[in-house]
Amino acid sequence: MTSARDTAQPDEYTLADLMTVAAAREVRDHEVVFAGTGMPMISIMLAQKTHAPNLKLIFEAGTLDGRPRELPTSVGDPRCEVGASVASGLYEAFSIAQRGYVDLGFLGGAEVDEYGNVNTTSIGDYLNPLLRLTGSGGNPDINSFSQRTVYIMVHEKRRFPKHVSYITSPGWRVKKWPSGEWVHRRELYGSAFRGGPSAVISTAGVFRFDEETGRMYLETCHPGKTPEEIRELCEFDLDISRVIGETLAPTHEEIRLIHEVLDPEEIFLPRPKKRGSAG
Amino acid sequence: MTSARDTAQPDEYTLADLMTVAAAREVRDHEVVFAGTGMPMISIMLAQKTHAPNLKLIFEAGTLDGRPRELPTSVGDPRCEVGASVASGLYEAFSIAQRGYVDLGFLGGAEVDEYGNVNTTSIGDYLNPLLRLTGSGGNPDINSFSQRTVYIMVHEKRRFPKHVSYITSPGWRVKKWPSGEWVHRRELYGSAFRGGPSAVISTAGVFRFDEETGRMYLETCHPGKTPEEIRELCEFDLDISRVIGETLAPTHEEIRLIHEVLDPEEIFLPRPKKRGSAG
Amino acid sequence: MTDRSKQITLSEAAEIIKDGTILSFSGFTIWRRPCALVYELIRQKRRHLHLIEVNSGPHSEFLIGAGCVDVWESCWIGHELYGKYGANLARKVRQKEIVYEDYSHAEMAFRFQAAASGMPFMATQTSLGTDIHNPEYDMLARAGLRNGKNPKIPRKKYEFVDDPFFGDGRQTLVPAAKVDVSVLAVQQVGEEGTVRIAGQFFTDPEVCRAADITIVVAEEIVPEDYLRRESHLNKIPSFQVDYVVEGPWGAHPTGMFGFYDVDGEFLRNFYMQTRSQEGFNEFAKEWIFGLNHDGYLNKLGVPRLARLKANTALHYSTRVERGKK
């Protein structure tokens, strides 16, 4: 669906647009997708309006297979429920996910480590925190229950540490309690293992994981960034040996959908200064 | 509500009427009552129309606090749902019961032993049964979860054995598995103990239990029966030392309610041959 | 936005259920049982089925009488007012032609909820001290079926544990009721699979989600958009339904809230007639073999079905005869 001639120029889109579009590409048609609030929601709705018209959307507050007319501000928003197959509750949504219906989860995070462990709970020592964040919400649940999970994050060096302050959501190598030894996720989850983080889309690039070693590697750099620059933006030793090029820029049609159809109120995504020609 | 002058004469009511009325008297106003199909249902609806207008009725198929206009033929009947507070499902009904909302359960049985253990599963050796019956249904559940349980039964000697062929529903002394030793219900249930069978209303009389010894005793004889005759109708040694008299006969108003309001179609209760004067 | 069609015929639906399937059903006793599809399974001579269900009823009596069932795992079978117990099950039990496994009804409901929620078990305090928990009476173990060969059959009937959290004593862990195929008879289904159930919904949402494959037989297939205008009335989401069949009167002789009442006369005759295998064979010859669903409805005839039809205001029939009067 992306043809070269339709690709927008760098001044026609924002970094957030680029990330939204990159995230949308992670969705395959007919998948059941479990999404959090904000950019994840726009990415999924964009996929629904482009290459994945038959995706089924679950929100953790209880809406199953909804077809919102307007962008919800939260997964509890009445806007989620429009056109839904069933309006139910939290227990139902998580039970369905634990039962194994979910292909793809879409989440955010404050910190991520080399193995894809994500922190949304607190910064610094958990017992004496420098900053208390929101807490887990459904992050570890959606991640544990989905076959693939995509994270969308702001890229700062402190947000890509060697070890996150608190593992809120499990990556490819995790701690086995009570001892706390590091083990591969597959070993700990046993028959409940379904996959793990499949991509991190940051403000710098797109990252994937080697499922055997569990280590993160750089796949594409956003336009204007080099692999070496991005490696410098991580406190761990980022694998940049598998880069395949630049993150694909949005098309004019994707930009139009984001700003004129999906988020015209600029709730989550401000418009680029220069407007694209499409639409 | 029962005054002597209103009492019907023996030829104005059937034995089933007498039992239905005796069972209805077990209900107290404002109680939450969990009932099976048939005579239990008529008893409760009779109580609702006489001394317990505020009772709340739960059916295991999912109807919560229903106010049927017509007698349901089964707890799954759409007639259960009329006027209900909530129409839900089985899981909900049993969860509510396990959570402890139910005061009184109303059930039937094929066999009952001295300790109130009831069989509705099979007759003879369970592994080589002479007769397979329906199975448990919600009998052990309603009984386990209620504070009091009332059984309505046909009285034949073989139905009041020393030991039932199969304990479907627990009495006051039960088997502790895996050893199978007999223990008091209170000991086995621990903090889940709420009570047990509080009455058996048979075609011969009304029976209660000594909660400490767990043994059944005769409380009242139906008109025309003596305690000694009733003891002969049990294979165990029935305690007849605590008899307080005769089972109270129905009033004309109760007979009218049963046959003209609750079961005018004679679904469960045939009319007495001679009609009472009331109504 | 319309998904690829999920619509198939009764006969195609029956073909999805292979010999040896672990099968479960919508409904409760004599209400909303998928009888039209059950008849079709009998016509197709399905064998070695393992039924796992909450309170059972006529649909399973049909399958058991026809010799389709190897294992019946449940808690109750009968026809309510219209037949005291399951005469076909009783006969097969006596003749040792079927494996029976008894749980309590709440245990079965909790087992389905566990499976529906991706939990291997749930904890309960029901039925303590009964023979349901007698270790000698673990009938699947006696039949050698708890050997792990079928990953959906638990290795134990129960596990007793002490509550580690509140000191609440003995808990019974009951294993998830894992199902290969569930078959639901409901009022309405959308083209994409959204299910609307009217009245009590029994354990239908759980039974659906406990299964790997779900087939819905509905009185009517309605436009998906119609159902999605009031999503809070729907009980099962589109993506949990694999196949849909339109089958009016598809639950007869059991009842369907808002559509038709139980055919008590049919059930009473069935119960009386099928206390012997010969009787069952005659019943099957008359009502199942050589007929398709349309033929069956024709044989019942319009006046009979009109009597069963539910009153719109009350959701049940006011014309059906129920008692002596």
Add this chain to the structure above:
Amino acid sequence: MTDRSKQITLSEAAEIIKDGTILSFSGFTIWRRPCALVYELIRQKRRHLHLIEVNSGPHSEFLIGAGCVDVWESCWIGHELYGKYGANLARKVRQKEIVYEDYSHAEMAFRFQAAASGMPFMATQTSLGTDIHNPEYDMLARAGLRNGKNPKIPRKKYEFVDDPFFGDGRQTLVPAAKVDVSVLAVQQVGEEGTVRIAGQFFTDPEVCRAADITIVVAEEIVPEDYLRRESHLNKIPSFQVDYVVEGPWGAHPTGMFGFYDVDGEFLRNFYMQTRSQEGFNEFAKEWIFGLNHDGYLNKLGVPRLARLKANTALHYSTRVERGKK
């Protein structure tokens, strides 16, 4: 057939919640939180509350900022788009003025379902390998609260067991979330307590049943018979509700499906202003103390509330400003 009246006032409802109560709520993040009753608790200077909840929001930020809360046991707190996290909780955590206990959201949902179903625990496979399960981070144990003195507080945060039935490996048992009092903000309640919830119902049925006492604050009290004409639309039965309060706009500044939208401006200001205790005190002085519910609504004013009012067809406001545009 009318039960004795359950109707009380907001102020009487707040008096039912004593110091030290384990308290839970209806709703989810910034939707259907019982704020009017929460304000009244603050006015009555309630202390030592133990909040236990699924995803939290403004209502708990109010209580925590006002110093009413000793223990916060949950999984998330924030204002969604209108405030990145719970600034009052964050401040109290930093100053060690509150005990915090973190579970995952699914774990909390399962904990409420367990309590609602009379089960001491449920089994789950979520969050394995995370610090949520780090035994050093059992904060109620660190605070000495798992000593059995309060029978509703479990003696352990978790228990790990191996699935004995299917060989499915490690399961986490999460303890029932037992609640003293639950407070629900809903659209409609009947005189006898039947609750109708429109839209997503979050964990309201479970939270209600997990509690010993339930107080329902409804936008309107409607005739019980009206609700009972369509019982399949109702979510909580009469006998599970102890008290009912009529409180229009009772969830403001959070939203109420079909009635009004979230007041984002109010929440954004609250979040910005209450990052310091002084800021919270000013907020409380302006919006909580010295006002009753009518005074609060008057202060908001008619035009503001009219903007929030939901469109009848869509169930949300089309007039509220949400983003930059």
